[in-house]
Amino acid sequence: MTPSLRPQAAADAAAPLPWWRNRRLIPWLAQGLVGLLVLVVVAFLVGNLVRNLTAAGLLLSWGWLDNPSGFDIAETLLPYNAGLPYWRALLAGLVNTLRVVIAGLVGATVLGTLAGTAAFSSNGLLRRLARIYVEVVRNIPLLLQLVFWYFVVFLQLPNGDAALQLPGLVLAKSGLYLGHTELVNGVWQGSLRFTVEFGALLTGLVVYTGAFIAEVVRGGVAAVPAGQWEAARSLGLSKVQTLRRIVLPQALRVIVPALNSQYISLAKNSSLAVACGYTDLYSVAETTLNQTGRAVEVVLILLAAYLVIDLLISALMNGLNSCVQLKER
Amino acid sequence: MTLMRRLAAVLPLVASLTLLGCAGEDGGIQSQKLAMISSRGKLICGVDGKLPGFSYVGADGRYSGLDVDVCKATAAAVLGDPAKVDYRDLNSSERFAALASGEVDLLSRNTTYTLSRDAAGGNGLSFAPTVFYDGQGVMVPAGSGVANLKDLAGKPICVESGTTTELNLADRMRELNTPYTPLKFQTGDQTYAAYLEGRCVAVTSDRSQLAGKRTGFPDPAAHILLPDVLSKEPLSPATVNADPVWSDAVRWVVYSLMQAEELGITQANVAAKVAEARANPNQADLRRFLGVEGDFGKQLGLPADFVVQAVKAVGNYGEVFERNVGSASKLKLERGLNRQWKDGGLIYSPPFR
Numbered sequence: 001m002t003p004s005l006r007p008q009a010a011a012d013a014a015a016p017l018p019w020w021r022n023r024r025l026i027p028w029l030a031q032g033l034v035g036l037l038v039l040v041v042v043a044f045l046v047g048n049l050v051r052n053l054t055a056a057g058l059l060l061s062w063g064w065l066d067n068p069s070g071f072d073i074a075e076t077l078l079p080y081n082a083g084l085p086y087w088r089a090l091l092a093g094l095v096n097t098l099r100v101v102i103a104g105l106v107g108a109t110v111l112g113t114l115a116g117t118a119a120f121s122s123n124g125l126l127r128r129l130a131r132i133y134v135e136v137v138r139n140i141p142l143l144l145q146l147v148f149w150y151f152v153v154f155l156q157l158p159n160g161d162a163a164l165q166l167p168g169l170v171l172a173k174s175g176l177y178l179g180h181t182e183l184v185n186g187v188w189q190g191s192l193r194f195t196v197e198f199g200a201l202l203t204g205l206v207v208y209t210g211a212f213i214a215e216v217v218r219g220g221v222a223a224v225p226a227g228q229w230e231a232a233r234s235l236g237l238s239k240v241q242t243l244r245r246i247v248l249p250q251a252l253r254v255i256v257p258a259l260n261s262q263y264i265s266l267a268k269n270s271s272l273a274v275a276c277g278y279t280d281l282y283s284v285a286e287t288t289l290n291q292t293g294r295a296v297e298v299v300l301i302l303l304a305a306y307l308v309i310d311l312l313i314s315a316l317m318n319g320l321n322s323c324v325q326l327k328e329r
Numbered sequence: 330m331t332l333m334r335r336l337a338a339v340l341p342l343v344a345s346l347t348l349l350g351c352a353g354e355d356g357g358i359q360s361q362k363l364a365m366i367s368s369r370g371k372l373i374c375g376v377d378g379k380l381p382g383f384s385y386v387g388a389d390g391r392y393s394g395l396d397v398d399v400c401k402a403t404a405a406a407v408l409g410d411p412a413k414v415d416y417r418d419l420n421s422s423e424r425f426a427a428l429a430s431g432e433v434d435l436l437s438r439n440t441t442y443t444l445s446r447d448a449a450g451g452n453g454l455s456f457a458p459t460v461f462y463d464g465q466g467v468m469v470p471a472g473s474g475v476a477n478l479k480d481l482a483g484k485p486i487c488v489e490s491g492t493t494t495e496l497n498l499a500d501r502m503r504e505l506n507t508p509y510t511p512l513k514f515q516t517g518d519q520t521y522a523a524y525l526e527g528r529c530v531a532v533t534s535d536r537s538q539l540a541g542k543r544t545g546f547p548d549p550a551a552h553i554l555l556p557d558v559l560s561k562e563p564l565s566p567a568t569v570n571a572d573p574v575w576s577d578a579v580r581w582v583v584y585s586l587m588q589a590e591e592l593g594i595t596q597a598n599v600a601a602k603v604a605e606a607r608a609n610p611n612q613a614d615l616r617r618f619l620g621v622e623g624d625f626g627k628q629l630g631l632p633a634d635f636v637v638q639a640v641k642a643v644g645n646y647g648e649v650f651e652r653n654v655g656s657a658s659k660l661k662l663e664r665g666l667n668r669q670w671k672d673g674g675l676i677y678s679p680p681f682r
Contacts, residue, residue: 055571072499072511074485082499155526173527174485186530187483196528197512274490274515277523283490283513286422290491293445293452295426 093284107206112213150200150276220255360574374400375433378418411642466536487529589645596644
């Protein structure tokens, strides 16, 4: 005789499982429910936005972008005047932002790499200086640093005749002039000009981001096993050669992903330009917003612009990352 | 690019979150804003906070100024107590967003009344009567040799971003065919700091504001206002278009201060005037104005004695002017255009009927 339990178990196995014990169905059901919930919340928020904007008569429209802006921009790379439409003003602002971001990325990378590798110097003074730089700079808010660079450093430069003059170079309160320079009616003119606003913002961004990049570089170099240094030395390579040919290429694998977020931070931090009078995208957008009252549209443009800049930086860095990773052949 | 799509889906969500505050249905004659202020027990008033004469935090930590007095008068009219105000310091760029989102009930922050700010298709504000008729001016260091706008050719001029002054400057300089470099700053403090550091040859703003800021300079006498007046700048308190009942209430509180001056009612004699109106049924005008008879307050959604409360709190318009920006203040501005209409000025209250 078989035990009395056996026929019961056989019957269980034959009968279909109840739905709540179905391992394939339940995850689908759960995901569907969560998805539905998210959709409902999003629909509510979007509906609310549209309802409120309609009530306020501010439903999204983009026609105003073609209206003349009526305001001037202090420095532009693109030709611009107050008679051009808003989208041209925003474009000029975007170009100004890109200009400071690109220059900042290059500067911060150079400064950060120098300060980061200085941490491994055999010169104790250099090592400590690098340490002090990193610790001081990264523990002070960027906004304060920008105000410091602008008001305390750059605006203290002498003006007019008293400006620092070298052949082909003038450094005055209003900016750095290169090439053919002359003083016209108390105002310096030059073939190439960088304003102090640009200078203060660029310096602030480079110094601030450079400190973080220095830490990233230091971490990357420290991650290379000490045996690599020793092996290189036993082959007779100098310290600089070791760093350049052996250690840095390996350290890049650790450095590049972390560098990505520093670059993105720099691009986003450039919107603090208003603190030192530089006319970047954010500054132009703010003026536009105030004149047109198109708050939602202008904020959407700003969001999209910074998003695109940061995604581009990310894409480039991811490309670089796949280049420097170990390739298994 | 699923990432892009996902981000695109999130964008409206973010934007709508920021706008949740202004959700609201129109409640007919009842004003949502008035009900909210009453239940909160406080009026939230957006001011500059850093402009002597208009709104300024003094050494004792209290706000004072012409704009602040409008807040106080409104709080007194609605809640019966001029102290029941929460002040929010706003810069010129954030003021309209703060008002539109409902963060402040009333914007009393030397704001110029313009078409695009008033229009429903623009900023969609509703302006109360002008409390200060101003004009845009230009300030330069006394020894700079700049005597008019033409002398500013090719020179940097400091201006606060998001103001009408920024636009007027562009318009006028274009008219004069004079190229210049606008240096824009987000706050007044930064603008004037850059000017004082010598980055700009001139700073431009409303003449009253320049005079007010100058009182705080290390050497006020070393700066002069150019004779050029670039524009009309009628400075008015503002509310949102969406609540006309509340907008009307603010409008008539401001008018009541002007009407009080015209009728010779002051902070000192308002109590006596009420007693006089009570005693004398023949003075129908005064009785209606002070809420002894009629239902003006009720029509506006305010207490019957809102005029009395407002005048008791800050005095009439003339007193407010003299105390904050006129002869009794550091600014020492002339009444000028801001005299009563009977004296040749522009201050004119429609009849309280």
